[in-house]
Amino acid sequence: MILVACGKEEVSLSPSQMKLFLQAVKEPVTAEEVVKSTELPIFKVRSSLRELTEAAYVENNGDQYTISQKGKEYLDQN
Amino acid sequence: MSEHNVEQAVSLPRIGDPAPQFEVNTTHGPIKLEDYKGSWLVLFSHPADFTPVCTTEFVAFQEIYPQLKELNTELLGLSVDSVQSHIAWVRNIQEKLGVKVEFPVIADLNKEVATKYGMIHPGESTTETNRAVFVIDDQQVIKAIIYYPLTTGRNMDEIVRLVKALQTTANHxxxxxxxxxxxxxxxxxxxxxxxxxxxxxxxxxxxxxxxxxxxxxxxx
Missing domain, CATH: 3.30.1020.10 (Antioxidant, Horf6; Chain A, domain2)
Structure with missing residues (x-):
């Protein structure tokens, strides 16, 4: 269980990290492909894609990740 | 050693065991151990944020982080402190010592990971984790364990040397x-x-x- 005091941000990623990941999944890609395009470590890519999927910014189908409608709206507004 | 003590010792991870899985809150957001599959990991604990020996160690761990990354090895810190405390401390280290800590630090407030990995030694402290180091390979098997007491900062050159030696053994x-x-x-x-x-x-x-x-x- 993760302990939270006084509420919680929807995701732990910063705005610049959000944009980086959402741009990286505009087309269906695997986590390994996101590692190559972002040059981030695998643990960071896996944990971030999981957070973005749970918050519905990204859709996950098997090992593929794609930006969702909510994710596209975030990119349009930021 | 009594039968009870033997039972307790067996429950702790040992070299060659699968690394106990966890899902934790860190300074880089929620992380699962399985997120590291495919890379090696140096999981280490420190007694507490804003303490002197730990601060020197964090600076030194950050100094070896680029070398470890070249060895496909990540760093992951841990103590029984909150994420907010960790954030305040790493920001203080950057402000006072000019070193940006880039690796994540686990906020193990409920001591779940510390307990699973045997990082608290009650004979020394019942509330703080000691200076434990677990080297975990890319298949998530524990390859080496180091314990140092609260009073003694670790040798970073030895940690890098250890990772290189373990990888040489694994590869050759x-x-x-x-x-x-x-x-x-x-x-x-x-x-x-x-x-x-x-x-x-x-x-x-x-x-x-x-x-x-x-x-x-x-x-x-």
Whole structure:
């Protein structure tokens, strides 16, 4: 269980990290492909894609990740 | 040692065991151990944020982080403090010492990971984790464990050397002698038969001290 005091941000990623990941999944890609395009470590890519999927910014189908409608709206507004 | 103590000791992870899985809150957001599959990991604990020895260690861990990354190895810190405390501390380290801590730090407030990995030694402290280091390979198996007491900062060169030695063993099925560093000769496994021992004694490619102790150059 993760302990939270006084509420919680929807995701732990910063705005610049959000944009980086959402741009990286505009087309269906695997986590390994996101590692190559972002040059981030695998643990960071896996944990971030999981957070973005749970918050519905990204859709996950098997090992593929794609930006969702909510994710596209975030990119349009930021 | 009493039967009760033996039971407790067996429950702690040991070299060769699968690393106990966890899902934790960190300074880089929620992380699962399985997120590290495919890379090596140095999981280490420190007693507490905003304490002097730990601060020197965090600076030193950050200094070796680029070397570890070149070895496909990540760093992950841990203490029984909150994410907000960790954030305040790493920001203070950057402000006062000019070092940006780039690796994540686990906020193990409920001591779940500390307990699973045996990082709290009640004889020393019942509330703080000691200076434990777990080297976990890319298949999530524990390959080495180091424990230091609260009073004594760790040797970062040794941690880097240890990772290099473990990876050399994993990649080449050899052992490494005392004080080994990359470029030094490695130790070949002891002979398993009398015939092997006799042939080894005459092998010109080996530096044979005696039939049971032989070294060789490592060919890449």
């Amino acid at each position: 099925q050899v052992s490494t002698p005392a004080n080994w560093n990359p470029g030094d000769k490695v130790v070949v496994p002891p002979p398993a038969s009398q015939q092997q021992a006799e042939e080894r004694a005459n092998d010109e490619e080996l530096e044979v001290v005696d039939w049971y102790l032989a070294k060789k150059e490592l060919k890449e």
